Amino acid sequence: MQWHSWTEFWQMGGYGFYVWGSFGATALVVILEIWQLRAQRRALLRNLLSEISSEEETHTSASS
Amino acid sequence: MKTRVVHWFKFASPQSFYGLAGKLWPWFAAVATLLAAVGLWISFFVAPVDAQQGQGYRIIFVHVPASQLSMLIYLVMAGWAGLGLAFNTRLSGMMACALAPTGALFAFLSLVTGALWGKPMWGAWWVWDARLTSELILLFLYLGFMALHASIDDPRRADKASAVLALVGAVNVPIIYFSVKWWNTLHQGASVSLKGSSMASTMLTGMLIMVLAFWMYAIAIALVRVRNIILDRERHTEWVKHAVA
Numbered sequence: 426m427q428w429h430s431w432t433e434f435w436q437m438g439g440y441g442f443y444v445w446g447s448f449g450a451t452a453l454v455v456i457l458e459i460w461q462l463r464a465q466r467r468a469l470l471r472n473l474l475s476e477i478s479s480e481e482e483t484h485t486s487a488s489s
Numbered sequence: 490m491k492t493r494v495v496h497w498f499k500f501a502s503p504q505s506f507y508g509l510a511g512k513l514w515p516w517f518a519a520v521a522t523l524l525a526a527v528g529l530w531i532s533f534f535v536a537p538v539d540a541q542q543g544q545g546y547r548i549i550f551v552h553v554p555a556s557q558l559s560m561l562i563y564l565v566m567a568g569w570a571g572l573g574l575a576f577n578t579r580l581s582g583m584m585a586c587a588l589a590p591t592g593a594l595f596a597f598l599s600l601v602t603g604a605l606w607g608k609p610m611w612g613a614w615w616v617w618d619a620r621l622t623s624e625l626i627l628l629f630l631y632l633g634f635m636a637l638h639a640s641i642d643d644p645r646r647a648d649k650a651s652a653v654l655a656l657v658g659a660v661n662v663p664i665i666y667f668s669v670k671w672w673n674t675l676h677q678g679a680s681v682s683l684k685g686s687s688m689a690s691t692m693l694t695g696m697l698i699m700v701l702a703f704w705m706y707a708i709a710i711a712l713v714r715v716r717n718i719i720l721d722r723e724r725h726t727e728w729v730k731h732a733v734a
Contacts (some may be wrong), residue, residue: 427538438538442544443609447548447602449554454594455706462713468721475731476724 490667501578503719509571514712518649521705527701531695539692546692548606551679553696554703559627560662562592562707566634570652579709582648583722587715591707593631601622611675619668620676623661625685630658644722 428434437444539546566588570574573581602612603621615621634651641647669678680688681696688696723729 427534434533436728437547438544438545440547441569441668443545443605444547447551449604450601451551451598456596458591458594459711462717464554465717466720469717469724470733473720473724474727477730477734 499649500565501580503580503583504726505725506580507719509715509731510712514709514716517705517709517712521702521709524698524702524705528665528699529663531691532716533544536692537689537696538625540657542610545606545609545618546626548602549692550695552602552635553680554700555602557626557700558703558707559592559596559599559624560665561704562588563627563630563655563662564597564659566592567655570648570655573648574652574656579645579722582644583613583715583718584653584711585648585652586718587711589635590637593628593635595703595707596631600628601694616675618674618676620665620674621670623665623668626661627665630654630661632657633664 435441435445519631530552532547538544538545548599566585569581569584569588572578573585600621603624607616634654635656638647638651641650668674669676683691720729720733
C-alpha cells in the first residue's frame with residue numbers, strides 16, 4: 426500500500442485536480458450515457474404503448 | 490454424422506437481433522463492472538508511483554482505454570457501414586448508428602483526459618500536435634456522421650449516405666495511430682508494443698484490464714442502444730407491437 430492517509434490519496438502528489446478531473450470526467454460520461462439510454466427507452470415504450478392503445482380505440486369505435 | 494447448422498443470417502434481422510441483444514447486454518455490463526472494479530483497484534492501490542511523472546501518470550488508466558476505444562469503435566462502425574452498403578442489410582446501419590455516440594464520447598474523453606495530462610506535464614492544455622489534431626478530427630468525423638444521419642429523413646438513405654462518410658473517414662484512424670512515429674510530436678510514443686513494454690508490469694496489467702473493461706462497456710452500451718434504434722425504426726411492425734404490449 427502506498428498511501429499513508431486519505432489526504433495524501435486525494436492530493437495525488439500534487440496532481441489531484443488532473444487525476445481526479447480525468448477519472449471524474451470519465452465517470453460522468455458513463456453515468457450520463459447510461460441515464461440517457463434508459464430515458465430514451467422509457468420514452469420509446471411510452472409512445473409505442475400510447476400508439477397501440479389509440480389504435481385499439483379507433484378499431485373498437487369503428488366496429489361499434 | 491449430424492452437423493449442427495448455425496443460422497448466422499437469422500440474427501441479421503432486426504427482430505431476432507433485438508432479442509439476442511437483450512439477452513447478451515447484461516452479461517457484458519456485468520463483466521465490464523467487474524473489470525472496472527479490479528482495474529481501478531490496481532490503478533490506485535497496486536500500481537507504483539512513476540519515476541518521472543509522480544502520481545500524475547495515473548491518468549493513463551482512463552486516457553489510454555478511451556483513446557484506443559475511440560479509434561477501434563470507429564473501425565467497427567465503418568465496418569458495419571461497409572457491410573450495409575455491400576449487402577443492403579438493415580441491421581448494419583442500425584449497428585453503425587448505435588456505435589457512433591459512444592465512439593464520439595470516447596474521443597471527447599480522450600481529448601479531455603489528454604488536456605488534463607498535458608497541462609501539468611507539458612505546461613499546455615492543448616498543442617496543435619499531429620496526435621492531438623488527428624484525434625480532434627476523429628471527434629468531428631463522429632459528429633459529422635451523426636449529424637448527416639440525422640439530417641436525412643429516410644433512415645435507409647441516411648444509412649447509405651453516412652456509411653460513405655464513415656468509410657472515407659476511416660483513413661484518419663491509421664493516421665492517429667502512427668502519428669507519433671511519422672511526425673515529431675510532443676505526445677509520447679507508444680508505451681506498449683509487440684517488442685515489449687516500457688512500463689512496470691503492474692501498471693501494464695492495470696492498463697490492460699481497464700482497456701478490457703472499456704471494451705465490455707462499449708459492447709454493452711452499443712447493444713442497449715441498438716435495441717432502442719430497432720424499437721424506433723420498426724415501431725410500425727407487428728412484432729414490435731407484440732413485443733411491448
